[in-house]
Structure formats: C-alpha cells, structure tokens
Amino acid sequence: MRVLVTGGAGFIGSNFVRQTLETRPGADVTVLDALTYAGSTTSLDGVLDAVQFVEGDVADAELVGPLVAESDVVVHFAAESHNDNSLADPSPFVRTNLVGTFTLLEAVRASGVRYHHVSTDEVYGDLALEDPKKFTEDTPYAPSSPYSASKAGSDHLVRAWVRSFGLRATLSNCSNNYGPRQHVEKFIPRQVTNVIDGVRPKLYGDGLNVRDWIHVEDHNAAVWTIIDEGRAGETYLIGADGEMNNRDVVRLVLELMGEDPDAYDHVTDRAGHDRRYAIESGKLREELGWTPRFETFRDGLAATIDWYRENEAWWRPQKEATEAKYALSQQVVG
Numbered sequence: 001m002r003v004l005v006t007g008g009a010g011f012i013g014s015n016f017v018r019q020t021l022e023t024r025p026g027a028d029v030t031v032l033d034a035l036t037y038a039g040s041t042t043s044l045d046g047v048l049d050a051v052q053f054v055e056g057d058v059a060d061a062e063l064v065g066p067l068v069a070e071s072d073v074v075v076h077f078a079a080e081s082h083n084d085n086s087l088a089d090p091s092p093f094v095r096t097n098l099v100g101t102f103t104l105l106e107a108v109r110a111s112g113v114r115y116h117h118v119s120t121d122e123v124y125g126d127l128a129l130e131d132p133k134k135f136t137e138d139t140p141y142a143p144s145s146p147y148s149a150s151k152a153g154s155d156h157l158v159r160a161w162v163r164s165f166g167l168r169a170t171l172s173n174c175s176n177n178y179g180p181r182q183h184v185e186k187f188i189p190r191q192v193t194n195v196i197d198g199v200r201p202k203l204y205g206d207g208l209n210v211r212d213w214i215h216v217e218d219h220n221a222a223v224w225t226i227i228d229e230g231r232a233g234e235t236y237l238i239g240a241d242g243e244m245n246n247r248d249v250v251r252l253v254l255e256l257m258g259e260d261p262d263a264y265d266h267v268t269d270r271a272g273h274d275r276r277y278a279i280e281s282g283k284l285r286e287e288l289g290w291t292p293r294f295e296t297f298r299d300g301l302a303a304t305i306d307w308y309r310e311n312e313a314w315w316r317p318q319k320e321a322t323e324a325k326y327a328l329s330q331q332v333v334g
C-alpha cells in the first residue's frame with residue numbers, strides 16, 4: 001500500500017510514520033511536509049531512509065497532484081496547530097488549514113484515492129466544567145479560536161466533497177495528544193522542559209481548564225483502524241477518557257520529576273480560552289473495535305518525561321525562541 005502522509009515531520013505525523021513502518025512492513029510511505037517551525041526531519045531520525053521525503057507545501061497544487069495520484073491513501077496531518085500562534089497571527093492557519101486541505105481534496109477528487117482527514121475536538125467549542133455531557137459525532141460545530149475555526153472549516157470542506165463529489169473520505173476528531181516529539185510550545189513539553197531547565201511551570205489563568213489526554217500512539221492506531229475499517233463519509237471521535245485539569249497535570253509533572261508539586265506560576269490567561277474538552281468515543285470502540293493501549297495517563301506521562309530527558313538535542317534548538325515569544329504576551333500573575 002502506498003501511503004502519502006502530509007505533515008509527517010511534525011509531532012503526530014512523525015509518530016504515525018514510525019508506527020506505520022513498524023506495524024505494516026509492506027507499506028510504501030511518502031512524507032509531504034513544508035518543514036515549518038513545527039516540522040523537522042530530526043523527528044524522522046532513524047526512519048528517514050525508509051521513506052520518500054518531499055519538502056513542500058500542501059497548498060501547492062502542482063506538487064500535490066502527482067503525489068496524490070501515485071498513492072493508495074492520503075493521511076492529512078499537515079496543519080498550523082497551535083492556538084496561541086493563531087491568536088498572534090491567523091493568516092498561516094487560513095492558508096494551510098483551509099487552502100491546503102482544499103488543494104488536497106481537489107487532487108483526491110481528480111484521482112479517486114482514499115483520503116483520511118485528521119482533525120480535532122476543538123471544532124465543537126468547549127463544555128462547562130460541571131456539564132455531564134461529552135462531545136459526540138452529533139455535537140454542533142462551534143469553534144472558538146482562529147485555529148479551531150480553520151480546522152472546522154477544513155472538516156466542512158471534506159464533508160462537502162464527500163457529499164457533492166463522492167470522495168472516499170473519513171474524518172477523525174481527536175482530543176489532546178501527548179507523547180514524544182511534541183513541540184516545546186505545547187503545554188506538556190513546555191512544562192517538562194521548563195522543569196529540566198530549573199524554570200517553574202506556567203499555568204494559564206486559574207489552571208482549572210480541562211483537557212482529555214490521549215497518547216499519540218493510541219491516536220495513530222485509531223487512525224489506522226478508521227482507514228482500514230471506517231465507513232466512507234463517516235466521522236469518528238477519538239479519545240481515551242483522559243480528562244484532567246491543567247493544574248493537576250502540572251502537579252503530576254512536578255511530582256514525577258521529583259519536584260515540589262506546588263512549584264508552579266500562574267500567568268496571563270489565553271484569550272477566548274476553551275474551558276473543557278471531553279470525548280465520547282463509543283462509536284469508534286463499538287463499531288470498529290478500537291481501544292486505547294496506554295492504560296494510565298501517569299505511566300504515559302512518565303515515559304514522555306523520560307523521552308524529553310533523553311532527547312534534549314531534539315528539543316533544545318526550539319526552546320529559547322519559544323520562551324522569548326511567550327514572554328512578549330505572558331506575565332506571572334500569581
């Protein structure tokens with residue numbers, strides 16, 4: 001099977017490439033990645049020779065057309081992915097997430113190949129802390145940030161291309177991922193690398209916002225399950241019942257790293273900060289038989305901390321510039 005992975009030099013995409021090579025020895029993998037600030041071939045260290053790597057933009061129709069045509073399946077991870085960046089400058093989010101997805105869809109329409117669209121639970125907006133409900137495939141779209149609006153728009157493009165042009169496409173909306181090779185701008189890697197550097201973790205606002213954590217390998221196994229078994233045109237929510245508030249995550253990081261669990265700072269809150277995400281993944285589990293492999297967040301987090309301790313050469317080059325950017329808009333408030 002010839003698999004085209006867009007965004008394969010980013011966090012989830014690079015883990016997907018590794019998992020694919022390990023679990024599907026016959027797969028012929030091509031990575032298309034623009035190597036933005038968030039992508040690096042170092043995320044493919046050790047497997048780069050086993051794939052065809054193409055540096056380029058998913059919004060470049062002339063490049064994308066032939067790559068799609070020579071594939072059996074396209075798995076679309078490439079995106080601008082960070083909410084804070086989308087607040088500072090939304091324009092690359094519109095271009096990559098909307099125009100990029102449109103460009104791929106047109107190529108898929110022309111060649112008829114199978115397409116899987118990787119999206120996020122943030123398209124559904126947020127839930128109140130005390131709300132007993134979780135997001136399901138029927139929850140109305142209500143994105144809050146430029147990032148989530150651009151992902152919601154890309155989902156709508158896919159759904160329209162399925163309905164209007166009969167694309168053989170599936171969609172998945174997953175909750176917050178953690179694991180190796182996640183950029184240090186994101187919550188967990190930022191705090192782990194801060195602690196390694198002797199800097200106190202930084203919590204936005206009151207720290208009570210809830211995210212629903214899933215290990216990246218469980219997300220990627222679910223994506224393969226949907227590609228193999230999913231029904232064309234369908235959306236599947238991916239989640240591992242991992243709800244935890246940010247303060248408890250920070251306290252756990254500090255505890256696992258042998259520090260005082262109260263040694264963190266509160267900083268300026270994110271504008272429009274979503275309060276809570278929570279996924280009901282019954283459709284994926286019952287229809288397609290997927291279950292997460294990482295049983296406890298604590299064990300997955302401990303393994304992730306070890307990875308960052310052992311792979312400083314991977315993250316160190318990004319750390320200073322990332323913190324300098326945060327320092328422009330975030331002050332310690334408590």
Ligand code: NAD
Nearest residue numbers: 007009010011012034035036038039057058078079081177
């Ligand atoms: P990431 O920012 O780590 O990686 C994105 C990759 O896409 C990078 O390698 C980057 O170079 C590449 N890219 C960006 N613009 C491109 C363009 N125009 N053309 C080609 N490549 C380009 O992101 P991630 O966290 O790995 O997220 C991957 C996908 O999963 C995204 O679609 C995201 O919306 C979705 N998602 C992420 C999470 C999460 O918790 N991180 C959860 C649910 C869904």
Ligand code: TDX
Nearest residue numbers: 081082083120122176185186187190202203204209246
């Ligand atoms: O330093 C921080 N302190 C903090 O309290 C950072 C970077 C974040 N936070 C908070 C904001 C969120 O409530 O932690 C939570 C997680 O933040 P992010 O890692 O920025 O993730 P989030 O905004 O929830 O979005 C993530 O999950 C859904 C991914 O970045 C998206 O790509 C994905 O779609």
